[in-house]
Amino acid sequence: MRVEHITVVVPAHDEEALLPRCLDGVRTAARAVSVPVTVVVVLDGCTDGSEAVARAADVDVVVLGARNVGAARRAGFGSVAPRPHEWFATTDADSVVPAHWLSSHLQHAGHGAQLVAGTVSVTDWSGWPDHVRSRYGSAYRAGAAHGHVHGASLGFSADLYRAVGGFASLPAHEDVDLVQRMVEHGADVVWSIDAPVETSARSDARAPLGFATYLEGLQDR
Template sequence: MRFMGIDVVIPVHDEQELLAGCLDSLEACAEATPVPVTVTVVLDSCTDDSEAIARGRARIVRSDARNVGAARAVGFDALSVPSSPDRSGQRWYATTDADSRVPPTWLADQLRLALDGADLVAGLVEVTDWSGWNPATRVRYLEGYRSGSEHRHIHGANIGISARAYRELGGFERLPVHEDVHLVHRAERAGLSVAWSTATPVTTSARRHSRTPGGFSGHLALTELDHTPPGHTASDTTARGHTRSGVTP
């Protein structure tokens, strides 16, 4: 099996502050990847300068869905359908988020796992700036985050999948949340090989105000509510481990 190239899709909704850093990291990553890399930015109902930042650095696709699952799907739908029906000469797909930065070997490590037989790679994320949260929230989050080889976290900021498998599964569902989780679970039910990678965590933002309701910041907010003082009522946290930005069994 060999891969002719990699297509990376980034859903973007008003990310003028962080998008350039994401694209910088992808350019460095592309230089360290043994096959050509194409980056597609999906401008989803953007009203800021995200387009100006992406222009000349990525292929631009537009969406007015204001929906992260739909934006990812639109980005991959805009790619050419692979011409090879078998495992030879195919393409690899990957996706991350505009508020994230990928390490230089992110795609090379995904390809290595693919060449070992993985149809889909689910990787980890890490947060380096916790300044918007109290220390207890950081501690509680890290206590519940498994970063070893037995992890089962699912992050839209760190997923790779063969083009063949993506098309067979029908791609990302047009969901406002959990589109990444649904894709991985469908892959498992279909009997595809899922690699739970620990090799190259993606650095992601821990900002308080997410572009996606129910995303990573919502997960952290629920984690913080677990520390609500006696006499106060915290919101239901039953979904705390099952968010767009990760699954903690």
């Protein structure tokens, strides 16, 4: 598909410390593509300095009080007017996309992809015992057709997103729910391995049943 504009949505709940690095990564990725990029930060129930960070950045800001990551992503994409030939992407405020993240999406879209589901990587395991890192590495499928769904690394055509009804207002697994509906809709999917997103392995989760909960399960197994 031809892409003439990209919108990136970043949900954030009390992410004052990590949001600046996240936005730096998104801006770097935006400079690497030749189409305009709109970045939307959705401040969901923030009580720290996240709003000041977002307001100081060259991004659009949506303020929400849902404390629901699905509702936050939905509000972010719902805040932009429909444009033809638009690509949507989303990541997390505790994650850092690589410089070629959006150019990778455009390349896949140019070859017909309607949905790009990427992988994640963890560089800081300091909050966990060694066996958690080992178990995570053993279980994580990082090859082609990996089948992982991460809200930290998703991209899809705006037309497809709207055709399936967008993100549901789910407090967890909103990313898996959306991708399942897109696959059932017949979307052309690329399980991308060429632009892994660095994500946080912190133990103080912002979303219930998210990545930290998964790692807790590995620790206790």
